[in-house]
Amino acid sequence: MKIxxxxxxxxxxxxxxxxxxxxYQTSAYAETSRYEGLNTFYIGFVQDNELxxxxxxxxxxxxxYYKYAYAPRGFLIDYTDSKLVKNVTMGLINLLxxxxxxxxxxxxxxxxxxxxxxGNIIYFSNTINQILDTLKSNSYIHMGFxxxxxxxxxxxxxxxxxxxxLEKIYSNITNEVKEKIENSIKSGLEISxxxxxxxxxxxxxxxxxxxxxxxxxxxxxxxxxxRNNAIDIFFVNINTDKYLSNMKRNYDLEAIKNDExxxxxxxxxxxxxxxxxxxxxxxxxxxRLNFYKNELIYATNLSRNHPDYFTIGxxxxxxxxxxxxxxxxxxxxxxxxxNPRYVFIWELIKKYKNEGFMYINLNGVVGNFSKDKLxxxxxxxxxxxxxxxxIIEYIGEFDLVINDRIYKKYKEEIEKK
Numbered sequence: 001m002k003i004x005x006x007x008x009x010x011x012x013x014x015x016x017x018x019x020x021x022x023x024y025q026t027s028a029y030a031e032t033s034r035y036e037g038l039n040t041f042y043i044g045f046v047q048d049n050e051l052x053x054x055x056x057x058x059x060x061x062x063x064x065y066y067k068y069a070y071a072p073r074g075f076l077i078d079y080t081d082s083k084l085v086k087n088v089t090m091g092l093i094n095l096l097x098x099x100x101x102x103x104x105x106x107x108x109x110x111x112x113x114x115x116x117x118x119g120n121i122i123y124f125s126n127t128i129n130q131i132l133d134t135l136k137s138n139s140y141i142h143m144g145f146x147x148x149x150x151x152x153x154x155x156x157x158x159x160x161x162x163x164x165x166l167e168k169i170y171s172n173i174t175n176e177v178k179e180k181i182e183n184s185i186k187s188g189l190e191i192s193x194x195x196x197x198x199x200x201x202x203x204x205x206x207x208x209x210x211x212x213x214x215x216x217x218x219x220x221x222x223x224x225x226x227r228n229n230a231i232d233i234f235f236v237n238i239n240t241d242k243y244l245s246n247m248k249r250n251y252d253l254e255a256i257k258n259d260e261x262x263x264x265x266x267x268x269x270x271x272x273x274x275x276x277x278x279x280x281x282x283x284x285x286x287x288r289l290n291f292y293k294n295e296l297i298y299a300t301n302l303s304r305n306h307p308d309y310f311t312i313g314x315x316x317x318x319x320x321x322x323x324x325x326x327x328x329x330x331x332x333x334x335x336x337x338x339n340p341r342y343v344f345i346w347e348l349i350k351k352y353k354n355e356g357f358m359y360i361n362l363n364g365v366v367g368n369f370s371k372d373k374l375x376x377x378x379x380x381x382x383x384x385x386x387x388x389x390x391i392i393e394y395i396g397e398f399d400l401v402i403n404d405r406i407y408k409k410y411k412e413e414i415e416k417k
Contacts, residue, residue, distance in 0.1 A: 001087035002046040003095055006054060011042035014054045015076055016321070020109050023320040024072035024153075025056050028224040033058050035220035036213070045077065045088050052084060053077030059101070063413075066102045066406045073153065074108025080127055082134045089138045093402055102406035107153050107397040112145075115391040117158075119369030128395065140398040147367030148377075151397040154364025158389040160345075162353045162360060169349060172388035177342060184343040186250075188243030190309070191347040194233035197222055202233050205314040209330040218316075225318055234348075236313035236331065236340045240303040247299040251292040258285045313340050317348065322358040324348070341383040349387065365391060 006014075008027035015025045023029055030040040038058040045053040055075040059067050078084055092104060110131055114123040136142065146155060160169070170178075194202075199222050203215040225231035261282040264270060270278065315329025326348065331340045345362065352360055362384040366377040374381055385391075401407045 001091045003091045004044045004046055006042040006044045008042060010044070011054055011056065014044070014051060015056075018054075018076040019078075020074065020076050021321055022073045022109060023225075023230070023318045023325060025054075025076055026320070027056075028227070028230065029072065030056050030058070031224045032217065032221045035217045045075075045084075045091070047084070047087065053088065062102060062410050063406055066100050066403065068103050068105065068410070069096060069101050070105045070152070072107070074106040074110075079108065079110060079131045079134065082130075082137075085134050086138055089140075089400065093400070097402050100403075102401075102403040102410060104400040104402065105152070105397065106140075106400070107151060107155075108395060110395040111392055112395055113393045115393065117385040117389050117391065119367075119391070122390075132395065135398055138400075140400050143397040143399070145393075145396055149364060149366075153397075155394050155396050156365050156367045157392050157394070158362040158365045158384040159392055160349055160360045160362065160387050160389050162349065162357055166350065166353055169353070169387070173386065177386040180339040180342045181346050184339050186243075186246045187338050188239035188241075188246070188309070189338055189340060189343050190237050190239050190242075191344055192235050192237060193351075194235060197226065198233065201235065201311070202314045202316060205311075205330045205332070206316075206328050209328060222316075230319045231316060232319070233316045234314065234329075234344070235311050236315075236344055237309045237311050238302065238306070238335070238338070239309045240299070240306050241308060244296075244299040244303045247292060247296045251289070251296045254285060254289045254292050258282070258289050261285055312338070313344070315344060317352075317360075319352075319357070324352045324357050324360040326360065326362050328363075336379075339383075341379075342386065345383060345387060361392075362387075362389065367393070 008030070012027050015021055018025075027042075030042070033040060038060050041057050041059070043055060043057065044051050053076055055071045055077075057069045057071055059069045061067050075088060077088055096104065110128065111125055112128050113121050113125065115121055132142065143151060162169070173181075199215065199219045203218055206218070207213075207215060222231055222233070261278060264278045265275065265282055312335040313329065313331030316327055318325045318327055326345075329341065329344060348360060365381050365384050366374065368374060368377070369381075399407070
């Protein structure tokens with residue numbers, strides 16, 4: 001086994017076609033990571049004069065001159081080949097020990113299981129235990145099958161299969177979610193694709209969600225991934241004219257119905273038994289009329305303060321190979337009543353289905369599927385799982401210790417924080 005340095009072109013050419021190919025293992029992601037103060041290098045694993053694997057490493061100093069190396073979403077190798085894993089591991093330890101690395105972290109996208117959107121297992125990998133044993137036998141420390149966001153990358157992700165007809169995808173959505181989408185559209189919600197690279201406007205929304213990352217990181221991501229047309233920025237807007245028009249129509253139609261029911265209540269020719277049913281309908285109509293009245297007042301004020309439209313949220317995606325990754329989306333809290341995330345996801349599904357992509361990864365979800373116990377994660381899980389999503393559960397995170405003393409000191413410092 002030889003370990004060789006690669007140019008970014010050599011790295012990308014191999015990585016793009018690998019089984020575990022991911023946008024995290026691209027030169028575009030490497031260049032972006034430098035905006036977070038991380039250094040990068042690309043290496044290849046050569047066996048019998050053949051390149052059998054590659055990896056991007058991100059690294060930084062953690063204590064004195066000691067460093068750690070992180071392979072985002074793991075090495076691009078065949079993890080079922082135990083001899084290859086052993087040779088790669090020994091080669092890396094020998095190489096990085098000389099360069100004062102304390103440990104290596106990996107989190108490969110090796111699938112443990114697939115679950116339906118209720119958490120029921122529908123597929124379990126028959127190789128996962130063998131891979132886990134291989135990694136452990138080579139001194140990789142498994143960080144566990146955690147259910148939340150303890151790792152660098154989410155261990156559980158929600159995927160929507162785009163290979164089905166759009167009609168079938170829509171039919172698999174619950175009536176409750178369909179109603180949310182329809183009501184959002186009636187409330188004037190519209191999704192627009194940015195064509196100008198407006199990271200400043202994007203950051204106004206997503207900057208409040210992940211405060212650890214500055215605007216320059218997202219600007220770097222846009223600069224690097226836009227070179228291959230691999231990034232899309234979206235804005236979620238409320239068309240206030242449409243919202244006002246729809247609410248006025250709803251109010252007017254309900255007012256007509258309410259007047260008709262009021263007349264029927266006063267009609268002495270209608271039997272008392274029938275009149276009680278009419279009275280019940282009248283009371284329900286009163287509630288709806290009051291609701292539409294309040295909505296009309298709200299819509300009128302919005303239209304007055306924001307003629308035409310205004311932006312309430314934003315998000316962006318990365319396109320890689322035959323799939324799409326939803327990286328982040330965020331909305332103004334005061335407009336969450338319009339359920340913007342549901343209509344945003346639905347518009348993404350339609351767009352990327354029509355463009356021929358095979359799937360969209362809606363990103364991380366919590367592995368606790370009891371809705372009454374989700375707590376603060378309910379608003380995260382519910383929209384992502386509402387589109388008949390499949391939950392992909394990955395193997396998790398591993399540390400390979402090179403310098404035990406420095407590694408322990410680093411872990412102690414992390415725990416203090």
